Amino acid sequence: MTTTETPKTVLAPTRGARFTGAAANYIDERTSISGLVKELGRKIFPDHWSFMLGEVALYSFIVILLTGTFLTFFFQASMADVTYAGSYIPLKGVDMSAAMNSTLNISFDIRGGLLMRQVHHWAALLFVASIGLHMLRIYFTGAFRKPRELNWLIGFVLFVLAMAEGFTGYSLPDDLLSGNGLRIIDGLVKGLPVIGTWTSYLLFGGEFPGTAIVGRLYTLHILLLPAILVAALGIHLVLLVINKHTQFAGPGKTNDNVVGVPIMPVFAAKAGGFFFIVFGVIVLIASFFTINPIWTYGPYDPSPVSAGTQPDWYIGFADGALRLVPSDWGFMIGPWTFSLNIVAPVLVLGLFIVAVAIYPFIEGWVTGDKREHHIADRPRNAPTRTAIGAAGVTFYAVLWAAASSDLIATHFGLTIEGVITTLQYLLIFGPIVAYLVTKRICLGLMKKDREIALHGYESGRIVRLPGGEYIEVHEQLSDYERWRLISYDDYKPLMLRPDAKGRISVTERLRAAMSNWFFEDRIAPVTRAELEQAHHSGHGAIEAAPESEPAQLH
Amino acid sequence: MAQHGDGVTAPEGDAVHGSAVTTALAVSHQTVESPGTAVVPTDPVINPGFPPHNPRMTDLYPEKAARAARQVAILFYISIIGSIFAVAAYVAFPIVPGDPGSIRINNALLGIGITLGLLGIGLGAVHWAKQLMREDESVELRHGTRGTDATREKAVEVFTLGNNESGIGRRSLIRNSLIGALVLTPVPAVALFRDLAPAANPVPLLQHTMWKKGTRLTRDPDGTAVKATDVTLGSAFHIIPEGLNDREDALEQKAKAAVLLMRLRPEDLHVSEARKGWNYEGIVAYSKICTHVGCPVALYEQQTHHLLCPCHQSQFDITHEAKVIFGPARRPLPQLPITIDSEGYLVAQSDFHEPVGPDFWEREL
Numbered sequence: 028m029t030t031t032e033t034p035k036t037v038l039a040p041t042r043g044a045r046f047t048g049a050a051a052n053y054i055d056e057r058t059s060i061s062g063l064v065k066e067l068g069r070k071i072f073p074d075h076w077s078f079m080l081g082e083v084a085l086y087s088f089i090v091i092l093l094t095g096t097f098l099t100f101f102f103q104a105s106m107a108d109v110t111y112a113g114s115y116i117p118l119k120g121v122d123m124s125a126a127m128n129s130t131l132n133i134s135f136d137i138r139g140g141l142l143m144r145q146v147h148h149w150a151a152l153l154f155v156a157s158i159g160l161h162m163l164r165i166y167f168t169g170a171f172r173k174p175r176e177l178n179w180l181i182g183f184v185l186f187v188l189a190m191a192e193g194f195t196g197y198s199l200p201d202d203l204l205s206g207n208g209l210r211i212i213d214g215l216v217k218g219l220p221v222i223g224t225w226t227s228y229l230l231f232g233g234e235f236p237g238t239a240i241v242g243r244l245y246t247l248h249i250l251l252l253p254a255i256l257v258a259a260l261g262i263h264l265v266l267l268v269i270n271k272h273t274q275f276a277g278p279g280k281t282n283d284n285v286v287g288v289p290i291m292p293v294f295a296a297k298a299g300g301f302f303f304i305v306f307g308v309i310v311l312i313a314s315f316f317t318i319n320p321i322w323t324y325g326p327y328d329p330s331p332v333s334a335g336t337q338p339d340w341y342i343g344f345a346d347g348a349l350r351l352v353p354s355d356w357g358f359m360i361g362p363w364t365f366s367l368n369i370v371a372p373v374l375v376l377g378l379f380i381v382a383v384a385i386y387p388f389i390e391g392w393v394t395g396d397k398r399e400h401h402i403a404d405r406p407r408n409a410p411t412r413t414a415i416g417a418a419g420v421t422f423y424a425v426l427w428a429a430a431s432s433d434l435i436a437t438h439f440g441l442t443i444e445g446v447i448t449t450l451q452y453l454l455i456f457g458p459i460v461a462y463l464v465t466k467r468i469c470l471g472l473m474k475k476d477r478e479i480a481l482h483g484y485e486s487g488r489i490v491r492l493p494g495g496e497y498i499e500v501h502e503q504l505s506d507y508e509r510w511r512l513i514s515y516d517d518y519k520p521l522m523l524r525p526d527a528k529g530r531i532s533v534t535e536r537l538r539a540a541m542s543n544w545f546f547e548d549r550i551a552p553v554t555r556a557e558l559e560q561a562h563h564s565g566h567g568a569i570e571a572a573p574e575s576e577p578a579q580l581h
Numbered sequence: 582m583a584q585h586g587d588g589v590t591a592p593e594g595d596a597v598h599g600s601a602v603t604t605a606l607a608v609s610h611q612t613v614e615s616p617g618t619a620v621v622p623t624d625p626v627i628n629p630g631f632p633p634h635n636p637r638m639t640d641l642y643p644e645k646a647a648r649a650a651r652q653v654a655i656l657f658y659i660s661i662i663g664s665i666f667a668v669a670a671y672v673a674f675p676i677v678p679g680d681p682g683s684i685r686i687n688n689a690l691l692g693i694g695i696t697l698g699l700l701g702i703g704l705g706a707v708h709w710a711k712q713l714m715r716e717d718e719s720v721e722l723r724h725g726t727r728g729t730d731a732t733r734e735k736a737v738e739v740f741t742l743g744n745n746e747s748g749i750g751r752r753s754l755i756r757n758s759l760i761g762a763l764v765l766t767p768v769p770a771v772a773l774f775r776d777l778a779p780a781a782n783p784v785p786l787l788q789h790t791m792w793k794k795g796t797r798l799t800r801d802p803d804g805t806a807v808k809a810t811d812v813t814l815g816s817a818f819h820i821i822p823e824g825l826n827d828r829e830d831a832l833e834q835k836a837k838a839a840v841l842l843m844r845l846r847p848e849d850l851h852v853s854e855a856r857k858g859w860n861y862e863g864i865v866a867y868s869k870i871c872t873h874v875g876c877p878v879a880l881y882e883q884q885t886h887h888l889l890c891p892c893h894q895s896q897f898d899i900t901h902e903a904k905v906i907f908g909p910a911r912r913p914l915p916q917l918p919i920t921i922d923s924e925g926y927l928v929a930q931s932d933f934h935e936p937v938g939p940d941f942w943e944r945e946l
């Protein structure tokens with residue numbers, strides 16, 4: 028579609044160009060697409076490796092859709108009893124559900140079926156992982172600030188949907204492990220006060236396991252959840268285009284420009300190529316690494332034990348939360364059973380997840396900053412936020428580790444009691460320590476940046492002064508290098524002031540307290556005067572000239 | 582709607598870059614949004630503007646560019662070969678029933694072909710973009726996300742007109758009755774969900790299992806009956822009620838009725854007054870369904886007589902009527918009272934005296 032950019036010197040068009048031109052014309056006369064191409068075709072995308080995490084998520088989702096569609100052609104979402112007669116000898120003659128039977132057929136009787144199953148599963152694991160990393164990138168660089176708070180929320184919804192997709196998909200084959208996973212869900216739901224029993228009863232269509240759950244989860248897995256997911260993803264990407272991407276501070280980059288490569292052609296080639304790379308790598312993994320070998324587990328049966336089996340990684344934190352509850356948490360309210368051993372972990376996880384979802388709004392309220400922010404922070408330059416994030420990551424990591432408490436115990440020859448007790452303490456004190464340490468590190472790094480920006484870095488070169496004294500030469504940064512270190516947003520704690528009626532509201536007090544917590548240790552960015560002073564006084568060190576003088580600005 | 586600027590391509594000269602930056606900064610001074618507690622610097626260091634552009638090897642030497650172009654084409658050719666190879670492997674390496682090796686080969690070769698087909702395109706396109714496409718950075722100006730004042734006024738006008746022309750603000754009778762109607766329309770949909778499950782009340786179902794007086798204890802899974810004499814000291818049996826395998830709802834029943842049978846020395850058992858006579862000469866039967874969230878508890882440690890649940894590591898002490906000694910479970914495993922019938926087979930004296938499995942609200946115990 029080159030119609031909008033006619034070259035100045037008109038050459039005789041080649042046949043290919045004539046065809047493209049005609050095709051573009053045909054489409055545009057029916058869709059006025061040229062407007063869209065003009066608007067978007069040369070939009071600029073900043074380049075940074077960490078911006079690719081969201082792309083990985085998007086591409087693995089496309090892989091999931093493609094392979095999932097293939098799988099639906101063969102999978103039977105039914106719990107009807109059948110006797111296995113396929114080519115996997117050890118299970119011949121075993122009674123199982125049609126779901127398990129068809130999954131075995133996909134794996135053993137359809138060429139490429141196992142590959143597609145494994146690509147689907149690996150891509151799903153990568154999907155959730157890349158969303159998680161993408162969210163961490165957004166969080167630690169403050170890319171959720173205005174105007175992107177809503178997109179954070181939509182991204183959060185996508186994360187939850189991805190986990191729901193993962194869990195429903197994991198449950199479909201109706202093998203021993205997935206049945207056990209459903210059993211845990213059933214027990215969890217039953218433990219919820221008031222609504223638990225009936226919720227489980229309706230969900231499973233009767234008593235656990237019943238004959239309905241696989242079909243119902245299938246409808247959720249391939250229809251309802253993907254429909255919501257695709258819609259949310261669409262809005263996520265449209266908002267990305269409207270808000271334009273953030274960029275890291277750098278020379279020439281400001282809050283009011285976007286510096287990078289245009290969509291056509293460079294970004295399209297890189298991103299399109301990257302899609303094929305992600306797809307290719309997933310297929311490569313699926314060609315050589317078995318995932319979820321349901322044939323070794325056998326069909327679901329409520330009785331056999333399966334020690335040491337693990338849920339898919341993204342469910343681990345929930346399983347870990349269940350494990351860390353001490354014995355005997357629960358009580359009776361009159362004739363009713365209140366299972367605190369279920370309610371407590373559900374509440375803790377719920378609060379954690381809600382905190383993640385609303386964090387941008389909390390920070391926005393504390394700072395009161397209504398400006399748009401398009402420059403991504405370096406994590407160190409927002410020490411409190413980064414420290415809170417580190418605490419959250421630690422909390423999640425402890426829960427996640429708890430899901431493998433038995434493996435940790437057997438692997439390192441520890442008692443299970445010891446491991447659980449340690450993790451219980453870690454769950455409470457780990458985040459606090461992580462918070463304090465991270466905040467110290469961030470402040471230390473900021474101080475060091477400030478030092479380097481003002482006085483340069485130690486070059487390791489020792490020089491003898493005419494007076495006989497030895498000093499180390501400090502190498503100055505170029506203006507370009509320095510700019511990366513010193514351009515960041517600076518906030519100070521909120522000063523409490525009475526409102527027009529001379530009162531100070533409770534919310535304002537809370538805000539001031541939080542603001543104080545966030546910003547009491549601040550390290551102000553270098554000012555021009557400080558920089559000039561540092562350059563002229565010399566501080567007893569010989570300063571090497573910057574390597575390249577920047578062009579003079581007006 | 583936000584207004585999008587046309588892409589501004591950065592020209593080569595630094596001075597022009599600089600001016601682009603300063604105009605951009607000038608724009609930022611006009612913003613009216615409150616900075617909150619942010620410190621707006623009075624004496625900021627000035628953005629130095631774009632650093633000079635360093636050309637790539639392929640920009641400087643035409644032969645390097647030609648080589649990169651060849652490499653890109655080779656990668657695309659590899660992709661073509663990979664795709665063809667995948668189809669060939671699909672045909673040439675079929676699955677031989679009963680031969681797991683053939684599946685592994687089919688999986689690996691098909692996978693390699695498809696991988697090459699994909700990676701060839703991917704790596705080729707990225708290499709092309711990095712080496713041969715114009716790579717100096719371009720600049721585009723941002724504009725505030727909010728619509729311009731004029732646009733927003735127009736939008737307000739649309740709403741005002743909509744309100745005036747429909748009268749929805751004025752005609753409160755219509756408005757309120759409509760809200761009432763809209764609120765109620767989803768209610769039938771909620772009601773429809775009642776029949777997701779059968780009509781029966783779930784609570785009695787959860788309170789009873791298949792066990793009743795005289796039901797024989799049989800082995801899981803084959804259903805053969807167990808004599809008291811089969812159960813030697815220190816052994817453990819996985820048990821289901823007699824007749825379970827013939828039932829339509831075998832899985833649902835098994836999920837409640839599964840039992841673990843163990844024989845301990847009678848003097849090791851601490852039996853409470855109410856449960857005297859529930860064991861038979863040191864043979865005890867306990868529900869195998871964990872009281873936490875329902876996994877099968879079946880790791881039996883002979884030495885300590887502890888049962889361990891593999892799901893969340895709850896531990897139950899069989900010598901003390903399966904009380905919880907560790908882990909998140911909060912109730913002992915229910916005990917099944919047993920005895921022997923006239924032929925010496927182990928039988929239940931009754932159903933469990935309390936609901937088995939996970940807690941639920943209406944449990945009453």
Ligand code: FES
Nearest residue numbers: 871873874890893
């Ligand atoms: S189900 Fe047994 S400990 Fe959780």
